[in-house]
Amino acid sequence: MRLNVKATPYCATCEFWDDVGRTVITPTFDRRVWDIQEKERRMCLKKRIITKATSSCFKYESKLKGL
16 A cells, blocks of 8 residues: 555654654655555554554654654
8 A cells, every 4th residue: 555654644654653763654756755565453652542554633743753
């Protein structure tokens, strides 16, 4: 799945989502468009629950600063 990280605040691009090596997201031809493995699940360090890569919440903070 491809998404515009500026327009869509998914958990996969949140700094509180436990994906240390950023293995779930990969950049594409445009710096704003990234590929996401949408079936991946990781721990949300803010809410302390397992969430999908395509989930979102109001506590979102981008880990892709400077884009």
